[in-house]
Amino acid sequence: MTEHLDSKFGQYGGMYVPELLIPALDQLEQAFVDAQKDPEFQREFMALLKDYAGRPTAMTLTRNLVSNPKVKLYLKREDLLHGGAHKTNQVLGQALLTKRMGKEEVIAETGAGQHGVATALACALLGLKARIYMGAKDVERQAPNVFRMRLMGAEVIPVEAGSGTLKDAVNEAMRDWSATYDKAHYLLGTAAGPHPFPTIVREFHRMIGEETREQMMEKEGRLPDAVVACVGGGSNAIGMFADFIDEPSVKLVGVEPAGKGLHTHEHGAAIANGTKGILHGAYSYIMQTEDGQIEESYSVSAGLDYPAVGPQHAYLHDIGRAEYASVTDDEALNAFKLLASKEGIIPALESSHALAHALNMADEAEQETLIVVNLSGRGDKDLAHVHQILTGEKQNG
């Protein structure tokens, strides 16, 4: 086998999977490397992004949200992408890779259902058969997304094992793949998991940062001072960061979910409060007990509710290139409401984490500052949930 890509980011990443899955991961890496060099593949991917998904996405300068006159806060509008979140980008890329490998089936995991919906739409479009593992608890909590996936022809398989949430869905998808790799591709949904997934997912999302660069040059004539994105597994953040990693003047800021507070056990901040270990095939920061058992994460936003972080984020953190903050449920909900009432945009709860931290940065800024928040998804999927929380608050208060 020829190793084409580095499987590690410093000490992080790697391929900690059963020997059985190694040939499938090698095949995927080869297909990806070839596709990146194939103009026909690139042309098809770009055409889908433009004509089907709606790229490039807009760059919106907020009008009323920020009171500090020194700060301009822009939103990269991934919420406007078809499917309602950035996830569609990389799913289209991996679906094309699936076809390129001559496979006809796709396996995916989903938490809130956003990656599941993106997978279902790409599979419907490209004639692939999708089966999507989803924690039984999430199937119940996210009924509209389950319906969306089924409408688009995907099979949704509830996972009862473990806690019945995202990490258990990943476990089950990997189990499925270890029996079906000959004909099925595992379309992993974030920049985590074994090599080559973190690299593939980054490269298929890197247009977020590339467009941001272009749009800022056009609007402001210079690069932003900071780009801010939420981090669960870390796919939208790495897509935003990738093109700026070699631009030292651009601060890269990831925002993890602090849930009910970092001092509680109910959060999902693997970098802030986790330790190094292996989950789902990669060495990274994870949430675990002293023995090495994986702990349950928690966040009000299901898309950030994952007890690990993508390995490149662990690396960027350690070398000091990116900084990682965390934001509680309450702060995120507050930002959610603010963006709706001040700008007429309802963001996903995930993206509300990034926005909440950016607003703090804006308050503290003493110099002219350009901040771009990756508004990774729209909040339609969260309406019922937030409505429930807000009415509950009123009743209790």
Added chain:
Amino acid sequence: MDRYAQMFERLDKSGEGAFVPFVMLGDPDPETSLAIIDALIKGGADALELGIPFSDPIADGPTIQKAAIRALKSDVHPKDCFTLIAKVRQQHPDIPVGLLLYSNLVLAPGIDNFYRQASEAGVDSILIADVPIRESAPFAKAAAEQGIHQILIAPPNASDQTMAQIGKLSSGYTYLLGRAGVTGAETAATMPASKLIDKLRQVDAARPILGFGISKPEQVRDAIAAGAAGAIAGSATVKIIEEHLQDVPAMLQRLTDYVSGMKAGTTHS
């Protein structure tokens, strides 16, 4: 002397293969677990393959997942597992004991520390389900330092290069996968495995023991006939525990009977 080598020598002389049952340490609780292991040995187990419960076992099917959950619910920690192994080792000085677990349990206390604890408890081999050969170097190094065999997996889809590495690096025995997928008796091993076994012989790998999808004495017989040095049955063994949780004496009797039935399949005809 090396316990696996000793076992193979003994079995070769009597014209038998090895039967190796797998159970989860601490399932359903430490005390019963110890009685279970005794029952397996009483039934004629040639070696033991023992799991340490992990929260996210991606290579395991539902039966072994449930065993891990039962053990974790009984508050079983890796240190309790080592205590159990030490007790088994005290009573059975010659039986080879293998550990089968996941990488994060090895990393958490530090690789060297984990292997030292294993060695002190009397473990002969360690198989880490989610460490493929290309990630195995630091684990293999710690194993060598502690005189423990790092067990490698030979999957049915292995490339020639992987096979060559198994030939170079394997020791103790080679865990031969009877089929793709995860552990479980629901899907039977694909026979014959003789092609893979021939390849392993060509690369001079440690002797192959066939696992995944083994539940019946006929399968053990087929495995031995195909050239395997033995067979491992995990889910089928654990299923007996699951089905008799309310009646431990019956569970132990069934386990002993099951092992002796499987062991009978190891005799060359």
